[in-house]
Amino acid sequence: xxxxxxxxxxxxxxxxxxxxxxxxxxxxxxxxxxxxxxxxxxxxxxxxxxxxxxxxxxxxxxxxxxxxxxxxxxxxxxxxxxxxxxxxxxxxxxxxxxxxxxxxxxxxxxxxxxxxxxxxxxxxxxxxxxxxxxxxxxxxxxxxxxxxxxxxxxxxxxxxxxxxxxxxxxxxxxxxxxxxxxxxxxxxxxxxxxxxxxxxxxxxxxxxxxxxxxxxxxxxxxxxxxxxxxxxxxxxxxxxxxxxxxxxxxxxxxxxxxxxxxxxxxxxxxxxxxxxxxxxxxxxxxxxxxxxxxxxxxxxxxxxxxxxxxxxxxxxxxxxxxxxxxxxxxxxxxxxxxxxxxxxxxxxxxxxxxxxxxxxxxxxxxxxxxxxxxxxxxxxxxxxxxxxxxxxxxxxxxxxxxxxxxxxxxxxxxxxxxxxxxxxxxxxxxxxxxxxxxxxxxxxxxxxxxxxxxxxxxxxxxxxxxxxxxxxxxxxxxxxxxxxxxxxxxxxxxxxxxxxxxxxxxxxxxxxxxxxxxxxxxxxxxxxxxxxxxxxxxxxxxxxxxxxxxxxxxxxxxxxxxxxxxxxxxxxxxxxxxxxxxxxxxxxxxxxxxxxxxxxxxxxxxxxxxxxxxxxxxxxxxxxxxxxxxxxxxxxxxxxxxxxxxxxxxxxxxxxxxxxxxxxxxxxxxxxxxxxxxxxxxxxxxxxxxxxxxxxxxxxxxxxxxxxxxxxxxxxxxxxxxxxxxxxxxxxxxxxxxxxxxxxxxxxxxxxxxxxxxxxxxxxxxxxxxxxxxxxxxxxxxxxxxxxxxxxxxxxxxxxxxxxxxxxxxxxxxxxxxxxxxxxxxxxxxxxxxx
Numbered sequence: 001x002x003x004x005x006x007x008x009x010x011x012x013x014x015x016x017x018x019x020x021x022x023x024x025x026x027x028x029x030x031x032x033x034x035x036x037x038x039x040x041x042x043x044x045x046x047x048x049x050x051x052x053x054x055x056x057x058x059x060x061x062x063x064x065x066x067x068x069x070x071x072x073x074x075x076x077x078x079x080x081x082x083x084x085x086x087x088x089x090x091x092x093x094x095x096x097x098x099x100x101x102x103x104x105x106x107x108x109x110x111x112x113x114x115x116x117x118x119x120x121x122x123x124x125x126x127x128x129x130x131x132x133x134x135x136x137x138x139x140x141x142x143x144x145x146x147x148x149x150x151x152x153x154x155x156x157x158x159x160x161x162x163x164x165x166x167x168x169x170x171x172x173x174x175x176x177x178x179x180x181x182x183x184x185x186x187x188x189x190x191x192x193x194x195x196x197x198x199x200x201x202x203x204x205x206x207x208x209x210x211x212x213x214x215x216x217x218x219x220x221x222x223x224x225x226x227x228x229x230x231x232x233x234x235x236x237x238x239x240x241x242x243x244x245x246x247x248x249x250x251x252x253x254x255x256x257x258x259x260x261x262x263x264x265x266x267x268x269x270x271x272x273x274x275x276x277x278x279x280x281x282x283x284x285x286x287x288x289x290x291x292x293x294x295x296x297x298x299x300x301x302x303x304x305x306x307x308x309x310x311x312x313x314x315x316x317x318x319x320x321x322x323x324x325x326x327x328x329x330x331x332x333x334x335x336x337x338x339x340x341x342x343x344x345x346x347x348x349x350x351x352x353x354x355x356x357x358x359x360x361x362x363x364x365x366x367x368x369x370x371x372x373x374x375x376x377x378x379x380x381x382x383x384x385x386x387x388x389x390x391x392x393x394x395x396x397x398x399x400x401x402x403x404x405x406x407x408x409x410x411x412x413x414x415x416x417x418x419x420x421x422x423x424x425x426x427x428x429x430x431x432x433x434x435x436x437x438x439x440x441x442x443x444x445x446x447x448x449x450x451x452x453x454x455x456x457x458x459x460x461x462x463x464x465x466x467x468x469x470x471x472x473x474x475x476x477x478x479x480x481x482x483x484x485x486x487x488x489x490x491x492x493x494x495x496x497x498x499x500x501x502x503x504x505x506x507x508x509x510x511x512x513x514x515x516x517x518x519x520x521x522x523x524x525x526x527x528x529x530x531x532x533x534x535x536x537x538x539x540x541x542x543x544x545x546x547x548x549x550x551x552x553x554x555x556x557x558x559x560x561x562x563x564x565x566x567x568x569x570x571x572x573x574x575x576x577x578x579x580x581x582x583x584x585x586x587x588x589x590x591x592x593x594x595x596x597x598x599x600x601x602x603x604x605x606x607x608x609x610x611x612x613x614x615x616x617x618x619x620x621x622x623x624x625x626x627x628x629x630x631x632x633x634x635x636x637x638x639x640x641x642x643x644x645x646x647x648x649x650x651x652x653x654x655x656x657x658x659x660x661x662x663x664x665x666x667x668x669x670x671x672x673x674x675x676x677x678x679x680x681x682x683x684x685x686x687x688x689x690x691x692x693x694x695x696x697x698x699x700x701x702x703x704x705x706x707x708x709x710x711x712x713x714x715x716x717x718x719x720x721x722x723x724x725x726x727x728x729x730x731x732x733x734x735x736x737x738x739x740x741x742x743x744x745x746x747x748x749x750x751x752x753x754x755x756x757x758x759x760x761x762x763x764x765x766x767x768x769x770x771x772x773x774x775x776x777x778x779x780x781x782x783x784x785x786x787x788x789x790x791x792x793x794x795x796x797x798x799x800x801x802x803x804x805x806x807x808x809x810x811x812x813x814x815x816x817x818x819x820x821x822x823x824x825x826x827x828x829x830x831x832x833x834x835x
Contacts, residue, residue: 049157049585049598051075055150055176060722060733062779062797064828066146066174066189066227066249068110073779074718074735075601076643076666077101077156077169079711081677084808087199087823088206091223091253093284094312095140097677100156101602101713102397102639102670103168103579104679106139107528111172113151113306113336114401116165117142120529121393121429122359122679124185128550135328135361135391142310142332142357145288147187148231148245150176157583157600158522161472161487161504162403162421167579167604175306176231177272178241178294186233189830193222197803197824208255213318213384217253217282218813225251229288232835239296251284255319257741260323262385263371268553270371270449271441273385275322283315300342308334322385326363332356346406355397362386366450367438367555372452374445389437389457398427415478422471430463433543438555454551456562458543468493470683474504481510491527496576500527528577575633592648600641604672607635608680611691629683636704637646637672656727662720670712673703677710686755686767693764695756696745700764707745709767715740729785729793733789738776744768749812770817773808777822785834795830798824 023672053061053071064070072078077100083835084096097105110118119141126562146152146628151174155163163170198221206217229247236242257590290308297303318324334355341348350532368386375381377564401423440454488506506522535744545562552559613630643666651658675682684691694703717738724731748766749753755763778801785793800806800823811822 007080033130036571037198048155049077049583049600051154051156052546053152056668057722058149058152060781060783061726062733062781063146064736064797064799065093065095066247067093068140068144068146068149068171069096069098069153071146071152072098072154072171073737074246074664074720075154075156076645076664076716077641077668078154079668079713081105082710082712082820083677085808085822087821088218088811089220089281090193090196090826091220091225091251091284092217092824093225093249093251093286094138095143096336097139099676100169101579101581101600101641102604102637102668102672102676102708102711103166103602104604104607105168105711106575106679107114107166108139108168108169109163109166109529110140110142111170112142112308112334113145113175113304113338113668114349114351115334115336115355115399116397117144117332117334117355118165118529119330119357119359119395121357122396124677124679126795135359135393137359137393141355141395142285142334143288143312143330144310145175145227145229145245145247145249145286146228148176148247148290149173149286149344157459157581157585157598158485158524159526160419161420161474161489161502164489164502164753165473167526167528167531167602175290175292175308176233176243176245176302178233178235178243180235180241182234183835184230185831185832185834186230187826187830188228189225189797190224190226191826191828192224193624196826197800199803199805199821199824201818201820203816204813209258209319211255211319213324215319216316216318217255220253220255223253225249230687240293242293244291245288246290247288248576249284249286249657253282253284254279254281255317257317258320261346262383263369264323264385265367265369265440265553265555270369270553273322280317281315282317283313284310285313287311289622295343298554299541302340303339304340306334306336306338308332308336314504318387320384321375323365324385324387326361326387326390329357329358329360329362331360335805336718346404349401349403349405351399351401353397353399353401354776355399356399357393357395358392359394360392360561361388361390363390363437363807365436366390367440370439370441372441372443374443375447384816386439390434392432392434393429394432397425397427399423411460413479417476417478418474418735420473420697421472425468426465427468428463428465430461432461433457433751435459436543436556440551440555451553453549454547454555454560455549455565456543456545457554458545458562460543464495466494481513483508483510491576496574498575498579498709499527500576502527502578520583520585521585522581522585524581524583525542526579526581528579537594574608574631575606577604577607577633589649592650592652593646594649595644595646598642600639602637602639602641604635604637604639607637607674608633609635609674609691610680610683612685612689614681631680633776635672635674637670637676637708638704639668639670641666641668643667651724656725658724658726660720660722664716664718667714668712669714670708672708673706675709677806687761688762690753690758690760690764693758695764695766697768700756700758706767708747709744709747712742712744713739714742729789731740731783733781735779736776737779739774741774742772744772744810745769746810746812749815770810772807772810773823775804775808777804777806785832793832793834795828795832797828797830799826801825 005608079099081097099105111672113241122137123139150769153172156169162780227249233243233244257280259277262273264273293305295303312330314328319563336353339350365387371383373381387790393458403421406418436459441452443452470491472489485506489502491500504524508520511517544565580603583600588595610629610631613628645664651660694706719736721734767785781797783795803825806822807824809817811820
């Protein structure tokens, strides 16, 4: 991949140099023949909650790990997980999970050039460490590099009928397009644990030696992170051009591996082995590679063809387990063809796209051996060796989409702005386990080795496919000072087999008729996505088999009587989750400032969760009780959000320095009967747990009234200040963030006092609260690109400048609850060159 990256940059530079020779100049210039016609997006209606960052703003903001979500720290509605910006795991580079208006983090819509980029395979990591049945993943199918995009927009309320497949909000990225110029940028950034401050609970032994099999990357005291790459654009003809980009983000995390005695299987024998103790690197790597051709054959016609690759991989091992190495991959390959055609009636947009997304795990071994040594009953020992097994999940999407935006027209005294569209999307997903994975357990007692029981995930594959369809229409009707926007969208897919009708309505009043004071009310419904994980859960667990008492080596011996142990049901009766929204907003322009006040209520219903269903297992000849994972639509969440934001419309210039200011204050309250961060993956297999109730701070309550366990900062204040001194080539961005104190809800996890007995004999899960104090931090980014450097520039990004001790969460480990803090002062240093 690195060779491809270097080659792409070299080709782009060569094309730029050749263009400079042909034209006799190296300075960017847009040919006069190219005229780009832009039709206003109906989503720009002031009724829509819209937040936009341009390429210039993206360049100057703190970018942390250069993911899209890193750019949204100033958004008043976006809530980040308490686990993000975690001082314990600063070596990670994956995108942080976000939530809007109490939605599940995987129910936000991520798009690139209007095409969905979500991962629907299995987007939740339940936090249970490494599992044999499935791998780990995240919400985004493509880990896009924020430095390689041209714009970023967020829609959080009164969202146009053009968008669907979410219950939270929309994050829309636009890739760089050639518009007639030549040039580009090469960049490099680096940070190191030796430069940064790490803040931990004083009682916590923060050492990678304490990582274990259940969580192999919990503690990361040492790391080195770099990101580098380039983008370039050039014209191929007078109306045809290309933009190419490539980047790599890399993290090396040295961890102490604790070796020692363990056991392994050799043929028909269990043998003792020994592995050395020493440091090993866990590695994270994220690559982006893209090319976008833009053709402007006429002033009315534009054609874009985008090809992109996003790859993420990590090398892992489980501390204390011999032969436990494994390699995770999360890859996306896509192509987007977009035609924009201006007509006498309006603009037609046709989009064809193909995405191929993969999550794969490659394990060093196809077994996991557990040995329980009862030789000394007062000092019992347990040994585990082997890896989690190899598996592969894949999602392929082929999509066609058409949207027509009508030019404004009048019918009597009423003006109209209409748009309509339709599309279809064919999805194919598969899950493959190439090799049977065995998990035997042995008991050593009295000098004898006894095979006890064994699990096996048999090799095999299963696939699921469906086709979804959608049609929508929307009309923004303006009469005098009133604007009524009505929209209706219908989505249907073969998997759910239901027609989902989503009405969208908003009414805006221009109070004084000068567009300075606009009051808006809205009522909307948003349907979420069909999660492929439900369809593929059968594949992941269908191969699960068990030997209850004793087994024979080798494990694939025909003498072993494997009993199928399926543990799921309910996949055939699921509905699509939805969110109903009520909102009211005031948009006020006063002199050089824009004020926005908004209240939004969201009722998330038919949310999917998994709960235990208990049944007797007749397959063994005994009446053993087993738990079955049942998928249901009986989860719900309610969220209220109020925020006020203000910004200056034009920069305030003082002594040649342009200053842009922004501020926001937001309040939110969310209640949910399922942990937002876990959603459908949350499952408590303890016998007789009633998920309808919870024991909370001494009382039994309805689980629907339980405060959110994550994404739950009640009050947030953001202050942004960007200063640009063009004459000196200096720019500076400052962000000050404050969050109020809160009572953090957490599950009991002591092992002895986790449940409360209910009168009917069932039990409720116990929750308590830990007080987390208020926090504030100052982040700053500086860039210096002096004219005499001829394109060379330098950057410095410092987060938590004053090294504040900010608690973000609580963590239960080894039956003790610890405070978890945000990172202390962090420094990124960078260099870039514009050509």
